[in-house]
Amino acid sequence: MPTLKTFTSRFQGLPISGGRAATAGDFGAEQAQATGELARTAAKVGDAHLQNVEEAEARRALVGTTEIRAKYARELDQAAQTGANTEDLKIKMDADLSKVGEEFQTSKGKASLDMYAANTYLMFDEQANRIEVQRAAATARLEGQKYIVSSSALIQGNPLYLPEAERGVDDLISTFTRIGPEKRAEMALELKQNLNMSAALAYARIDPETTKRKLEAGEWNLTSEQRNVALNRATTEISARRAEESYARARQKEELIERDDVARDKHFKDVYAGRGSRRAILDDADLRPQTREHLLMVMDRHEEHTLTAEKKSDPVSIRNAWTKITNGEWMTSEKVVELVAQGKLHARDGEWLTTIVRQQKDENGRSINASLYAMASSFQRSLEQDPHMAAAKFTGQIPAIVNEYTAMAQEQINAARQANDPGALRELFDPKSKKFLGSPDFMQSAVTRVKTRKQEELRSKIPTALTREEYDALPAGALYIGPDGNQATKGGPSGVHKGVIRSGD
Amino acid sequence: MIDSFVSFIPYLTAASAGISAYSAIKQGKAAEAASEYNAEIQQQNAAFAREEADEFVRIADRETYLRLGAIRAAQGANGGTANEGSVFDVLADTAAESERERQYIIRSGEMKARGFESTAGLSLMEGRSARSAGYLRAGSELLSGTASAYAQRGRLSRT
Numbered sequence: 001m002p003t004l005k006t007f008t009s010r011f012q013g014l015p016i017s018g019g020r021a022a023t024a025g026d027f028g029a030e031q032a033q034a035t036g037e038l039a040r041t042a043a044k045v046g047d048a049h050l051q052n053v054e055e056a057e058a059r060r061a062l063v064g065t066t067e068i069r070a071k072y073a074r075e076l077d078q079a080a081q082t083g084a085n086t087e088d089l090k091i092k093m094d095a096d097l098s099k100v101g102e103e104f105q106t107s108k109g110k111a112s113l114d115m116y117a118a119n120t121y122l123m124f125d126e127q128a129n130r131i132e133v134q135r136a137a138a139t140a141r142l143e144g145q146k147y148i149v150s151s152s153a154l155i156q157g158n159p160l161y162l163p164e165a166e167r168g169v170d171d172l173i174s175t176f177t178r179i180g181p182e183k184r185a186e187m188a189l190e191l192k193q194n195l196n197m198s199a200a201l202a203y204a205r206i207d208p209e210t211t212k213r214k215l216e217a218g219e220w221n222l223t224s225e226q227r228n229v230a231l232n233r234a235t236t237e238i239s240a241r242r243a244e245e246s247y248a249r250a251r252q253k254e255e256l257i258e259r260d261d262v263a264r265d266k267h268f269k270d271v272y273a274g275r276g277s278r279r280a281i282l283d284d285a286d287l288r289p290q291t292r293e294h295l296l297m298v299m300d301r302h303e304e305h306t307l308t309a310e311k312k313s314d315p316v317s318i319r320n321a322w323t324k325i326t327n328g329e330w331m332t333s334e335k336v337v338e339l340v341a342q343g344k345l346h347a348r349d350g351e352w353l354t355t356i357v358r359q360q361k362d363e364n365g366r367s368i369n370a371s372l373y374a375m376a377s378s379f380q381r382s383l384e385q386d387p388h389m390a391a392a393k394f395t396g397q398i399p400a401i402v403n404e405y406t407a408m409a410q411e412q413i414n415a416a417r418q419a420n421d422p423g424a425l426r427e428l429f430d431p432k433s434k435k436f437l438g439s440p441d442f443m444q445s446a447v448t449r450v451k452t453r454k455q456e457e458l459r460s461k462i463p464t465a466l467t468r469e470e471y472d473a474l475p476a477g478a479l480y481i482g483p484d485g486n487q488a489t490k491g492g493p494s495g496v497h498k499g500v501i502r503s504g505d
Numbered sequence: 506m507i508d509s510f511v512s513f514i515p516y517l518t519a520a521s522a523g524i525s526a527y528s529a530i531k532q533g534k535a536a537e538a539a540s541e542y543n544a545e546i547q548q549q550n551a552a553f554a555r556e557e558a559d560e561f562v563r564i565a566d567r568e569t570y571l572r573l574g575a576i577r578a579a580q581g582a583n584g585g586t587a588n589e590g591s592v593f594d595v596l597a598d599t600a601a602e603s604e605r606e607r608q609y610i611i612r613s614g615e616m617k618a619r620g621f622e623s624t625a626g627l628s629l630m631e632g633r634s635a636r637s638a639g640y641l642r643a644g645s646e647l648l649s650g651t652a653s654a655y656a657q658r659g660r661l662s663r664t
Contacts, residue, residue, distance in 0.1 A: 019546075021543050021546075022539040022542040022543050022546075023539050024532060024535040024536035024538075024539045024635065025535070026535075026542075027534070027535035027536075027538040027539050027542075028535050029531070029532040029535035029536060029539075032527075032528040032529070032531030032532045032535065033528060033532055034528075035524060035527070035528040035531075036524065036525040036527075036528030036529060036646070038524070039520070039521035039522070039523075039524035039528070040525055042517060042520075042521045043517060043518040043521035043522070043650065046514035046517040046518055046521075046657070047514070047518065047653065047657065049511065049514065050511060050514045050657055050660060050661075053508060053511050054660065103506065103507055105507065105508060105511050105512070105661060106511070106660055106661055106662055107659065107660050107662050108660060110662045
């Protein structure tokens with residue numbers, strides 16, 4: 001069987017799409033995209049620049065306002081010390097703040113400046129207000145202190161003025177309207193407490209005990225510190241008064257002791273000198289009872305010792321003393337008392353020697369006192385018999401003259417005794433001596449002294465007429481002392497003074 | 506010192522927004538143009554696919570004719586006729602097979618052409634979508650740019 005020939009076609013499938021597909025970029029899409037990107041970038045650049053400007057302006061606002069704030073804080077500090085007006089400073093600060101924002105272009109910069117400026121104004125106002133308040137407070141405090149000083153002076157004189165002064169504080173404080181009510185209340189309280197303090201101190205000076213009780217009971221509006229001070233003042237016043245009383249008592253006691261010491265010493269000496277007496281000791285008001293008792297006991301013991309003791313005087317001392325008294329070397333008993341005090345003489349011997357001194361004799365063998373008495377008696381008799389002394393006898397001046405004579409003679413005797421001059425003492429009783437107490441001259445001097453004294457006494461009662469007016473003022477017949485020192489009678493024969501006294505002298 | 510550039514920044518932003526919008530439209534149109542171009546090419550490809558299928562059909566017909574002629578010639582050379590017995594079966598079978606191949610070629614070409622036409626349609630749709638997107642982006646750019654410019658103008662102090 002024949003086989004069919006195999007047939008295969010020579011054409012295969014042709015490629016239909018050999019090229020690539022078109023894209024948007026082939027039609028300018030990428031250029032458009034790039035253009036859009038460029039525009040967006042430009043917009044971003046602008047926005048970034050705007051943001052930079054905003055931040056820069058905000059920074060400048062912060063820095064500028066901070067500098068201004070610092071500057072005007074210093075200005076305000078100076079103003080607080082110098083007293084400058086803060087309103088002027090605020091105007092200047094306002095101008096400075098306006099300059100900061102002059103070139104600002106963004107709202108953020110302006111807003112930042114407004115915010116910082118507001119803070120600056122706030123701080124300025126706070127500081128300025130504080131200064132104003134401080135000034136007002138200082139003024140109020142000064143005025144308050146003035147008020148306190150004047151009111152305290154019144155309260156010191158009259159503590160009852162306190163309620164009126166407290167009302168005055170309220171009136172004063174109410175005038176300080178620039179100070180807050182809390183501060184005003186605080187100042188009023190402080191001023192009232194000061195016034196109360198003044199009143200408490202015034203009361204403490206007047207009546208410290210009562211004031212102390214009242215202070216402890218809470219009277220007066222005071223701080224605890226003021227109350228302590230017032231209490232201390234009252235306590236001090238109490239202590240001062242007690243100390244004063246104690247001092248007075250001590251002084252009184254001291255004076256009593258001093259008087260007691262003096263009296264005791266005197267009586268003690270008298271006892272040991274043999275002159276002491278129990279009556280004198282008992283009657284002496286300066287002696288304290290224990291001293292009086294002691295002296296009496298001493299006196300008893302001394303007498304007992306003097307009378308009963310075996311003790312005897314030193315023979316040499318008693319011999320020397322007797323010799324000197326007898327020779328007239330000792331004319332007083334002081335040396336005898338001294339020896340008795342030294343224990344060299346027994347009191348009994350001392351008393352004996354003292355008696356000898358008192359009975360010292362003159363040249364005629366009479367005791368001095370007896371001689372003086374005899375001379376005074378004869379002097380008195382001669383005066384009474386003298387016709388020239390009739391007026392004196394009538395006016396009772398004779399005894400005065402005799403007493404004057406006796407006193408003058410006693411002075412001479414005492415002077416001679418004190419001088420321990422036996423010669424001088426003897427001369428006083430020696431008729432041949434110029435110093436003889438019985439001489440006419442000595443006696444006449446006694447008469448003269450009495451008459452002179454009497455005349456001076458009378459003349460002191462007679463008025464003087466040294467001028468014409470004084471003379472004319474005298475009544476007729478009146479005694480007067482003229483310019484020449486002589487006594488005359490107005491209208492009498494001695495009216496010679498009329499010529500002597502000149503008008504206007 | 507006054508910075509004069511600052512006052513122009515809002516205008517710069519507004520201008521950049523306009524340019525961006527224009528560029529977005531431009532991009533959309535470019536994408537549309539590319540899609541239309543591609544669709545056109547696909548349409549052309551579809552036509553080419555059908556022409557190619559027709560050509561393959563004519564080639565298959567020619568081959569069938571030749572193959573049947575060869576069968577008849579072989580039968581004649583062996584003393585037979587074409588209408589007798591087994592020869593006839595062979596010719597009929599060959600003719601049927603050839604026809605089936607012809608129909609296959611036609612169908613393959615049609616399928617290819619429809620694929621190109623479908624792609625062209627999609628490309629046209631893509632182009633229109635890109636154009637619409639371009640407009641939308643342009644609007645967005647204009648809107649955001651205007652807002653930015655307005656905000657920047659507000660950030661500048663009104664003195």
